[in-house]
Amino acid sequence: MSDFMYIVWDMDPAMLTIGDFELRYYGLMWVVAILLGERIMTKFASREGFKSNIIETGFIWIVLGAILGARIGHCLFYEFDYYITKPWAMLTEIRNGGMASHGAAIGMLLGMWITARKYKMKYVWWLDRIMVPVAVGGMFVRLGNLFNSEIIGSETTMPWGFKFMRLRDNLGLPVEQVPVQHPTQLYEALCYLVTFVVLLLLYFKGNAAQRKPGLMFGVGVLGIFLSRFVIEFVKLNQEDFEAGMFINMGQLLSLPFIALALWFIWRSLRGGFETSVADKWGNVR
Numbered sequence: 001m002s003d004f005m006y007i008v009w010d011m012d013p014a015m016l017t018i019g020d021f022e023l024r025y026y027g028l029m030w031v032v033a034i035l036l037g038e039r040i041m042t043k044f045a046s047r048e049g050f051k052s053n054i055i056e057t058g059f060i061w062i063v064l065g066a067i068l069g070a071r072i073g074h075c076l077f078y079e080f081d082y083y084i085t086k087p088w089a090m091l092t093e094i095r096n097g098g099m100a101s102h103g104a105a106i107g108m109l110l111g112m113w114i115t116a117r118k119y120k121m122k123y124v125w126w127l128d129r130i131m132v133p134v135a136v137g138g139m140f141v142r143l144g145n146l147f148n149s150e151i152i153g154s155e156t157t158m159p160w161g162f163k164f165m166r167l168r169d170n171l172g173l174p175v176e177q178v179p180v181q182h183p184t185q186l187y188e189a190l191c192y193l194v195t196f197v198v199l200l201l202l203y204f205k206g207n208a209a210q211r212k213p214g215l216m217f218g219v220g221v222l223g224i225f226l227s228r229f230v231i232e233f234v235k236l237n238q239e240d241f242e243a244g245m246f247i248n249m250g251q252l253l254s255l256p257f258i259a260l261a262l263w264f265i266w267r268s269l270r271g272g273f274e275t276s277v278a279d280k281w282g283n284v285r
Contacts, residue, residue: 006180010165013148029144034063036140037133044129044203058115058126065107073103077249078239101138101228102253108134124213124273127264131220132203135196138224142189153182153234184235188227195223213273218264225257 016023041055075083075090077100083090112126145151149164161180164170170178199220202208208215232251242248267273 005159006161006163007183008165008175009146009149009162009183011147011149013166024144025147026141026144029140029147033133033137033140034059037130037137040133040136041129044132054115054119054121057118058112061111061114062108062130063111065109065111066104067107069107069110070099070101070104073100073106074098077102077253100253101141102250102257105257122213124217125209127217128209128213129203129216131216132196132199135192135199135220135224139189139192139196142185142192146183146185146189151185151238152236153184153187153231154236155179156182156234158182181236182234184231187231187234191227191231192224195220195227198223212268214264214268218261218266218268220261221257222261222265225254225261229254229258 011025013024013026014022015025015028038055038059041059042052045052045055072090075098079098108130109127112130113123115121116123116126142151149166152162152164152167155161157180160183162183163175163178163180165173165175165178199216202216202219206212229251232248232254235248235250237243237248239249245252
């Protein structure tokens with residue numbers, strides 16, 4: 001491979017450092033994802049004649065569920081032995097890192113269920129529409145992982161491979177000695193972007209949210225977790241215990257979501273979800 005056929009990645013993950021305080025790009029990407037998600041959902045609500053306070057309340061529960069779910073999910077799925085003896089460290093040691101997208105998904109599902117119950121709305125209304133901001137938000141979060149030089153792939157000879165100069169094992173090494181690795185953060189970000197575009201087309205062009213309730217949720221979940229499952233084959237394991245596994249923890253956790261997505265798509269196409277539910281929402285419009 002030519003010495004020029006790779007990308008040297010030496011990005012400082014901190015945007016701003018004041019003493020011990022760091023403002024990181026990763027945190028900024030989360031903020032962008034949350035704010036953009038709120039704007040998208042508010043647009044949907046306005047377009048369909050719902051009050052904005054529904055989205056405001058919903059997003060409090062959804063964001064809280066996503067953040068707590070992501071953190072708790074990582075601790076339980078990937079570092080169970082450590083955190084089961086120090087459960088308070090899930091929150092007190094949050095600066096040490098560790099967020100799991102599968103945990104975030106579970107937390108968001110719970111947050112939407114609480115909101116749907118509160119406003120007596122159809123749960124599927126939230127499920128379908130939330131996938132649009134989730135897809136684009138996931139893209140931004142994976143870009144944050146890129147800024148952190150984390151969740152990287154195995155070595156590659158592809159010309160778009162990255163040399164992650166800030167990895168612990170690479171610190172101080174000359175460029176020519178640093179291995180070229182798959183930028184799996186970008187692979188996932190691209191898949192999430194494609195999923196986002198497909199969902200927008202389903203909503204605005206196909207009117208799927210009204211005509212086929214549940215379809216957008218199924219397509220969104222499938223696009224996110226199937227791509228995650230496939231990309232894991234070229235991604236380095238996040239924890240040592242995954243080394244002897246046929247498929248890693250990320251893939252195992254993705255399988256139930258893939259099954260759920262296929263079931264939603266199948267049931268939606270068969271007309272299994274109610275398509276006329278406006279009477280259920282009369283009190284919140």
